[in-house]
Amino acid sequence: MDNNRNEKQYIKMTQTPIPRLVSKLAVPTTISMLVTSIYNLADTFFVSQLSTSASSAVGIVFSLQTIVQAVGFTLGMGSGSLLARRLGEKNKKAADTYASTAFFTALTIGLIIMIIGLLFTSQIMTLLGATETNLSYTVAYGKYIIWGVPVMCASFVLNNILRSEGKAALSMIGLTTGGILNIILDPIFIFTLKMETAGAALATLISQIVSFILLFSMFLFKKSNIQLSIKNVSLKLKTYGEIIMTGMPSLTRQGLASVATVLLNTSAKTYGDEAIAAMSIATKVAMLVFCVCIGIGQGFMPVAGYNYGAKRFDRVRKGFKFTIITDSVIMVVLGVVIFIFAPSIMTVFRAEDMKVIEIGTAAMRAQCIAMPFMAATIVANSLLQSVGKSVMATILSCCRQGLFFIPLILILPQLLGLAGIEYSQAISDALTFAVSVPFTIWFFKNLKKEEQKLTPTE
Secondary structure, three states: OOHHHHHHHHHHHHHHHHHHHHHHHHHHHHHHHHHHHHHHHHHHHHHHHOOOOHHHHHHHHHHHHHHHHHHHHHHHHHHHHHHHHHHOOOOHHHHHHHHHHHHHHHHHHHHHHHHHHHOOHHHHHHHOOOOOHHHHHHHHHHHHHHOOOHHHHHHHHHHHHHHHHHOOOHHHHHHHHHHHHHHHHHHHHHHHHHOOOOHHHOOOOHHHHHHHHHHHHHHOOOOEEEEOHHHHHHOOHHHHHHHHHHHHHHHHHHHHHHHHHHHOOOOOOEEEEEEHHHHHHHHHHHHHHHHHHHHHHHHHHHHHHHHHHOOOOOHHHHHHHHHHHHHHHHHHHHHHHHHHHHHHHHHHHHOOOOOHHHHHHHHHHHHHHHHHHHHHHHHHHHHHOOOOHHHHHHHHHHHHEEEEEEHHHHHHHHHHHHEEEHHHHHHHHHHHHHHHHHHHHHHHHHHHHHHHHOOOOO
């Protein structure tokens, strides 16, 4: 029975027309990411109704959440890429090992982060950029987020396993249900129960637990072809090394995103809670748009991984072309829309604070200008990571939030003041695009050489 199901999935991933396959995998993935982004944005929206200091607190805790995401995405994307290629090679046992190892490792690391976070909450929030005026809000919000770290880490892994085996619709069910629940609970806990920022965080914690339960149930009730078991956890360091190295682009991307967010908050702190709140809102709105691009790129990843493992290089090429054209068109359209309505969007969050609106509008519009560049960068990164070119994918991941953004956020505010903070990310995105182009050209030249080496029977 399992062999028939695995063979059916293999045929689907290697023979379904590319536009239909990528779209089928990208739509649920994009919806999942959008809902996740929306409920993060919902926290910001509802908390912003309390005060500017409360709004800035959510932005500060977000940098802690990106650290957790770094762990989850590293293990999830690393194991997902490996198991997709092993499934493409019809090696299910190895796929089960990668998945189980990543899942139980995520739970363990999540527990360690939770314990440390609960012991040193105030100190950690201060390091992340909390000010005297928003520290109480930050701690109240952050402590509930910290309680949810283990399930958050594990959920990222479960989500990526389901997507990587071509079952993105199942991952969507878990993530969207939790996200919708978060949006419903936010106003109840914040305003009706008068829990303020703590209420927003508690709503997030409950939604994450629900998402985890739903995602894990997909494996318990054998909706997934992958078997998660403590017996399948590898005792070989090589397995952990493979997962981490393959997931290294995610680690560097998310890890540097956390460092970048801390530096952004620290730079903005010079201009008060208004600047922190404005940059937090602008960044999350831009992230909502990027989620569409990333979701489509992640829908392409299992297609690339499966077909690369099956040596269907023609389908890898077609998938890349379809994905990059689709992403580019969407990013241009959404970028124009957000650019036009940026002041109105900022007003929805903090209508009473003109300084927040002014700073946020400038930052949001700057990121809109760079959005078309992001399409090529994200798709190139997705391709390189999915086929195991982890070194190149890692370098590309380092560029946006590390090699370019960190120096820019340290230097430009000294030269341009507040404008340096507002434009740093957009400039970094454009420079990252310039790096992604030669990387992509190099990959396809080498893919052609690999294709030529294949014998007729292959």
